[in-house]
Amino acid sequence: MKQINPMPHYSRTICWFRRDLRLHDHAALYHALKNSEAVHCVFVFDTDILDALPDKQDRRVEFIWHSLNELQARLQQLGGTLRVLHGKAQVLIPQLARELDVQAVFCNRDYEPEARLRDRTVKQALGDIAFHPYKDQVIFEESEILTGAGKPYSVFTPYKNAWLKKLDSFYLRAYPTERYFSSFARGAATVLPTLASLGFIPGKLDSAYPVGESGAEKLFDDFIGRISQYHETRNFPSVQGVSCLSAHLRFGTISIRSVASDAHHTEGTGAQTWLAELIWREFYQMLLFHHPHLAQGLTFKPQFNLIEFSDDQEKFAAWCEARTGYPLIDAAMRQLNQTGYMHNRLRMVAASFLVKDLHIDWRWGERYFAGHLLDFDLAANNGGWQWAASTGCDAQPWFRIFNPVTQSEKFDADGKFIRRYLPELALCPDKWIHAPWLMPAAEQKRCGVMIGRDYPSPVVDHATARIRTLAMYQAASS
DNA sequence: TTTTGAGTTGTTCGA
DNA sequence: GTCGAACAACTCAAA
Numbered sequence: 370m371k372q373i374n375p376m377p378h379y380s381r382t383i384c385w386f387r388r389d390l391r392l393h394d395h396a397a398l399y400h401a402l403k404n405s406e407a408v409h410c411v412f413v414f415d416t417d418i419l420d421a422l423p424d425k426q427d428r429r430v431e432f433i434w435h436s437l438n439e440l441q442a443r444l445q446q447l448g449g450t451l452r453v454l455h456g457k458a459q460v461l462i463p464q465l466a467r468e469l470d471v472q473a474v475f476c477n478r479d480y481e482p483e484a485r486l487r488d489r490t491v492k493q494a495l496g497d498i499a500f501h502p503y504k505d506q507v508i509f510e511e512s513e514i515l516t517g518a519g520k521p522y523s524v525f526t527p528y529k530n531a532w533l534k535k536l537d538s539f540y541l542r543a544y545p546t547e548r549y550f551s552s553f554a555r556g557a558a559t560v561l562p563t564l565a566s567l568g569f570i571p572g573k574l575d576s577a578y579p580v581g582e583s584g585a586e587k588l589f590d591d592f593i594g595r596i597s598q599y600h601e602t603r604n605f606p607s608v609q610g611v612s613c614l615s616a617h618l619r620f621g622t623i624s625i626r627s628v629a630s631d632a633h634h635t636e637g638t639g640a641q642t643w644l645a646e647l648i649w650r651e652f653y654q655m656l657l658f659h660h661p662h663l664a665q666g667l668t669f670k671p672q673f674n675l676i677e678f679s680d681d682q683e684k685f686a687a688w689c690e691a692r693t694g695y696p697l698i699d700a701a702m703r704q705l706n707q708t709g710y711m712h713n714r715l716r717m718v719a720a721s722f723l724v725k726d727l728h729i730d731w732r733w734g735e736r737y738f739a740g741h742l743l744d745f746d747l748a749a750n751n752g753g754w755q756w757a758a759s760t761g762c763d764a765q766p767w768f769r770i771f772n773p774v775t776q777s778e779k780f781d782a783d784g785k786f787i788r789r790y791l792p793e794l795a796l797c798p799d800k801w802i803h804a805p806w807l808m809p810a811a812e813q814k815r816c817g818v819m820i821g822r823d824y825p826s827p828v829v830d831h832a833t834a835r836i837r838t839l840a841m842y843q844a845a846s847s
Numbered sequence: 848t849t850t851t852g853a854g855t856t857g858t859t860c861g862a
Numbered sequence: 863g864t865c866g867a868a869c870a871a872c873t874c875a876a877a
Contacts, residue, residue, distance in 0.1 A: 516875060524854065524874055604856080649855085717856065756855085768869050769857045776857090835858090839869090846870085 376501075379405040381554070383466055385476040386412045386451075387484075389505055389621035390436040391582040392443055394543040396505035401475035402549035409469055409554045410444060410451045412437055413458040414567050417487070428709040428743045431574040434564055436622050439581035441561060449553025453561050459487050463494035473498060477505035477621070480654050481747050482661045506621060507651045508532075508540050508629055511658035521659045522652070523669075523762045529648045541630035574743070575708060585623035588613050593631060599639035606701075606712035607786035612643065615744035616710075618650070653752035656762060663751050666732050668760035673767075676760075676845045678730035685729050687828050688722070689737055691790075694820075694827035696802060697777035698722050700790035707790070709743035714780055720757035721771035726834040728841065731758035759842065767842040770835050777803040793823050 382405040384398050390412075392398065401408045419430065441451040454461050466474055474495060479488065492500040504510050514531050515521060522528035564571045574580075579587045592612040595602070602610025617623045625647065632644040657663055668674050687693050691702035701715035711719065716738075723734045735754040739745050755761030759769070781787055784802035788795050794802060796816045801808040806820050806827050813819050820826055 517877095518875080520875095522875085526854065527875055645855085714856080721857095763854065763874085765855080765857075766870070771856095772858060843870095 376400070376404045377472075379472040381405065381407050381409070381469060381471040382473045382475060383409050383411055383462070383469065383471050385462055385474055386410060386440070387476060387479055387621075388619065389477045390433065390440055391585070391622050391624065392440065392447075393546055393582065394624035394627055395477070395546050395621075396503035396544050397475040397477045397501070399544035399546045399549070400501060400503060401473075402546060402552040405473075405552055407554035408449070408475075408552050409465075409471065409556075410440075410449060411462070411465060412440075412451060412453050413461050414453065414455045414562070415458040415487075416456055417458065417483075419567065419569075423740050425568060426570045426573045428574040429745070430567065430569045431564065431571055432578075432580055432616060432743060433620060434561070434567075434571075435574070435580040436582070436584075436620060438561055439583060441559070443582070444553065445558055447550050447553055448555055449550075450556040450559050452559055455562055455567055459490045459494065462491050463496075463498075466495060466498050471498060473501055475501045475503070478502045478510075479506070480511065480658050482657075482664050506625060507654060508625060508647075509535065509651060509655075511655045514655070521655060523656070525649065525652055525763055528652050528655075529645060532648050532651070536633065541626050541633065543624065543626060543630075573709070580622070582622050585614065585617035588617065589623060589628060589631075593635075596632070596635060596643055597637045597639040600642040601639070603642070604714045604780050605786075606704075606715055607781055607783075607789065611713065613710075615746075619744045619746050649752075650746075650749060653746075653748040656752060657748040663755070664747060668758075669755055669762040670760050670764065673758070673760040673842075673845055676841055678724075679728040681727070681729065684727045684828055685723075685733055687825075688719075688727060688729070688734075692825045692828075693722070693727075694806060694825040695722065695773045695777075695831075696784070696787045696791055696794060696805060696824075697781060698773055700781075700787045703790040705738070705741050709741060711738075711742070712786075714776075716753060717757055718771050718773060718776045720754055722773050724758045725770045725838040726773065726829050726831055728834070728837065731755065731760065767846065768839055770838055772831060772835075774804045774831065791824070794818060797824075 382401050384401040389395055437451065437453060444451050462474065488502065509532060511521065514528060514535060592614065599610060602608045614623060614628065618625060629644065629647050632640045632647065663669065688702065691699040691706065693699055698719055701711055701719045704715065705711040720734055723729050724731045731754045735750055738750055752761060756764055759765055759767035784799055787802055794805065797805050797818045798816060801812065805818065805824060808820065818824060
């Protein structure tokens with residue numbers, strides 16, 4: 370039996386915020402406040418992360434900045450302050466800990482390979498200063514849900530069943546940080562560094578997008594009102610069917626316990642379907658933890674490492690720039706490029722198209738999504754792409770290939786979503802909206818949409834591409 | 848140890 | 863237009 374040392378009471382500590390930008394139901398903050406006289410709140414704009422971003426206009430940095438702004442304002446109302454630093458976190462945190470002469474640093478665990486490395490370095494550099502990481506961003510960590518043989522799952526359904534079986538109110542209880550709000554260290558108000566001083570240019574994030582803890586709450590309240598229809602509406606991108614909470618779950622502006630708890634206690638297929646999506650989130654995190662090589666570009670199924678993809682830059686550019694000639698694909702890519710978000714159904718369709726119609730390496734698509742998604746999460750993005758490429762664990766059979774026209778007819782029947790992002794097709798009749806290249810010349814002239822002039826001709830023929838994909842995968846799997 | 852049932856999201860073809 | 867079968871075979875997880 371492992372001996373558990375009781376937590377000492379500290380005079381001064383740091384609560385280091387990372388992807389948990391909220392004040393309520395926050396594991397590390399709760400333990401820090403409860404066990405300290407004075408808690409200093411800190412966030413670091415980590416240059417190890419920021420310097421790797423390809424674009425100096427980045428919605429994620431803006432989202433974080435706005436959320437910190439709110440966090441700081443709320444903290445100041447409570448008599449505390451938020452220090453926001455800019456530099457190498459693994460250097461700055463130990464430095465600040467010495468400067469403030471704290472006895473401990475509290476934070477919530479981050480399970481990504483790079484983050485784990487960083488935290489090990491910080492712990493070591495802290496020396497005698499205690500380092501207390503907590504479970505906060507998942508209900509169950511990587512080794513809390515195991516098979517009967519004590520091994521990690523690699524199939525979703527049995528994992529989900531085991532997850533649900535283990536779930537009880539103990540794992541969903543909130544950490545009542547507000548009980549100890551008097552323990553924030555007093556200090557002069559600090560000034561948030563501007564985005565410009567961080568080397569970023571603001572303006573890309575939609576100003577109407579709700580950010581911060583308040584934004585998350587607003588979105589969740591709205592979603593709870595329609596969660597009972599989630600299972601029916603979630604596949605239709607023109608309908609407000611999904612929760613839109615992905616970015617908030619990514620940055621921790623909302624607690625996973627609070628949303629999972631509400632979903633768990635709500636009757637009906639809608640809420641249960643949504644809860645399953647939250648379980649997917651943990652499944653992929655668990656998978657990446659146990660198979661860190663997935664982040665190095667290796668496939669879960671080794672035989673598919675051998676597939677030779679095309680390196681057609683022109684076709685890849687057409688996909689990225691939303692000019693494939695397939696309206697649903699192009700509308701999806703414009704949604705991503707313009708808003709930093711893409712509807713889940715469309716992520717599958719667009720990913721399948723890149724891999725199985727254009728025969729381009731799924732890693733290229735993974736990287737593109739990684740650069741553009743506001744809700745980008747390494748584990749989920751990699752899992753999703755490998756699923757779409759049929760190289761992942763528990764993958765769909767490789768001969769399942771999405772037909773971009775059929776998907777369009779099914780999930781955007783009236784072309785409402787397509788027209789929202791492709792105004793050049795606004796006058797294209799419903800009959801042709803999913804495959805406008807089939808429109809007779811006279812009809813093109815009549816509605817003023819000339820294929821090849823106003824909207825591109827398709828970059829590939831789906832039927833031909835499909836046959837080639839089948840051959841590629843057949844060759845790799847035999 | 849062996850056996851058994853099952854595996855997120857699909858498409859096409861032919862009757 | 864609708865329906866069922868075929869598309870492959872394998873590995874996981876539990877009994």
